Amino acid sequence: SVANTWQVTVPVDGIQPVTLEAYDFQGQLIDSETINVISSTPNPVVDSLRITEINYNPISPTAVELASNPALDNDQFEFIELQNVGTHTLSLLGTRFTNGVDFVFPDVQLLPGERGVLVKDTSAFALRYGTGFNVLGEFASGGLSNGGENLTLVDSLGQTVLDFSYGDDDPWPARADGLGGTLKILDAAETPVQEYGKYYHWRGSTDFNGSPGTAGSDLIGIVINEVLAHTDPPVEQSDSIELYNPTDAAIDIGGWWISDSDRNLLKYQIPDATILDAGQYFVLDETDFNPTPLASGPNDFALSGTRGDDVWMVISDGSGGVQSFVDDVHFNASPNGESFARVPNGSGRLAPMQQTTLGTGNASVRVGPLVISELNYNPGAPSEAALAIDPTLTADDLEFVEIHNPTTSSVDLTNWQISGGVDYDFPMGTMIGSGGTLVVLSFNPTNAGNTDQLNAFRAHYGIGESVDLLGGYANRLNDSFEQLVLKRAGTSPPDDPTLIPRLEEDAVLYDDLSPWPTAADGTGHSLQRISNDGQGSQSSSWTAAVPIPGSVSTTLPGDFNGDSTVDDTDIDLL
DSSP: OOOOOOOOOOSSSSEEEEEEEEEOTTSOEEEEEEEEEEOOSOOHHHHHEEEEEEESBOOOOOHHHHHHOTTOOGGGGOEEEEEEOSSSOEEOTTOEEEESSBEEOOSOEEOTTOEEEEESOHHHHHHHHOSOOOEEEEOSBOOOOTTOOEEEEEOTTSOEEEEEEOOSSTTSOGGGBTSSOOEEESOTTTSOGGGTTOGGGEEEOSBTTOOTTSOOOOOOOOEEEEEEOOOOTTOOSOOEEEEEOOSSSOEEOTTOEEESOTTOOOSEEOOTTOEEOTTOEEEEEHHHHOSOGGGOOTTOOOOOTTTOEEEEEEEEOSSSSEEEEEEEEEEOBOOTTOEEEEESTTTSEEEEBSSOOTTSOOOOBOOOSSEEEEEESBOOSOOHHHHHHOTTOOGGGGOEEEEEOOSSSOEEOTTOEEEESSBEEOOTTOEEOTTOEEEEESSOTTSGGGHHHHHHHHHHHTOOTTSOEEOOOBSOOOSSEEEEEEEEEOOOOTTOTTOOOEEEEEEEEEESSTTSOGGGBTSSOEEEESOTTSOTTSGGGEEEESOOTTOOOOOOTTOTTSSSOOSHHHHHHO
């Protein structure tokens, strides 16, 4: 009747049988059982083998490569780089991929710090990268998905080494998706294995075609810091691109190239001997990259404010190709005269600005006015009341995205969209009233076949008919992280009346780890906006609380002075 906790020491790595015996107080054996115990001692492969680079969608073969082998396609250049980040030699015999690619490692070793490359096609790899690499083997079949997928690596005993997913959509690096870059882990040794699938632990390679078998080149430092792409009259400023040097050293950017197209990265060359001092800004406009707009040359370009666009900065290899990526940014359509800029200045993601700040530090982000006010990305299990109505209800059915209109006027959401992790087009004639909310679901609540699902949803959250529900959106909200963008319909340009510009109204890029409110991750709480003016992709704009779909709370618990921050002032007031 006494519960005991036993600690068993196993002298070697692996799984060992251990016999547990129970005796009475007189020392007589009354029970015994043999169980398998997994050793708690360090496992070198599990502890030290890491994926450090992924070339999941290589750029297409060059003319020179096709001349050598006309049957080549880009997938044959795929590779996965692995590294021993530990201090002991690793034997990889029996280590294998169980998801993503099909491969079992032979009897090969990796020395401490050593890298090896697993390739799709040995001859294609040698054609592009040369010889002398530590090639660990070829994929037995299949290959890496160009659209992102799960990779699972286990050791010879079936213990998980890595189990994560990579992606090809924003916020994952665009240059790695068939444009000449690869995915590079920022710090394999310091990245927790459970966070390997987080986009912010990866970057696009600096080296064109990646750097298999080596650490590769570091980030160069110069960033594309602000872009003004919509400059119709009466806006006097022309299309502009601001470069910024956030480092503490001067950098010569002379001879580098700027382009708006991944199909031709060498369009405008920055004049020789152009030096950016530490902290200096440098602004290019159409007089530089489109000097004769009425008779544009083949490499001249203007930025598109009605469709959205891209800006690339690269360094040439001197032979008509690209040697290094410096930076690239990608943005949606924009209102006339509104720029996109990095926030925080020099390091953050692009966001629409309240005012242009070309040549100076970036200022305040323009938010809304309509905002994404609540997200329930990982609702947890349905309630008993909900299951009593619809026994088939799942957690995915309880997801929702809430939109709030804090203005004094009704807004017509015709041709508005939600895009990113989920996609939804608002029906024609959808209105959201002043101070109103709309709740978008993962299923269509107007579909007669979803009646039980709808009633169960209302029962779970305790909401009535007064809450406006729409749906259903495509895909599902990610339980780890996700980007959502609310896009308003802009005015069609005179030269293309069928085009509907999609202007960024609000954007959220949430995460399930601190500093984001972790209580929103499967505990029954949702993410709730605490300020209509706070940037949607900043964790400080959100709190976790009991879901209230159809109602808006902008009060942060403990924020007694209403400044959207809980600090010592609030403690004094309390």
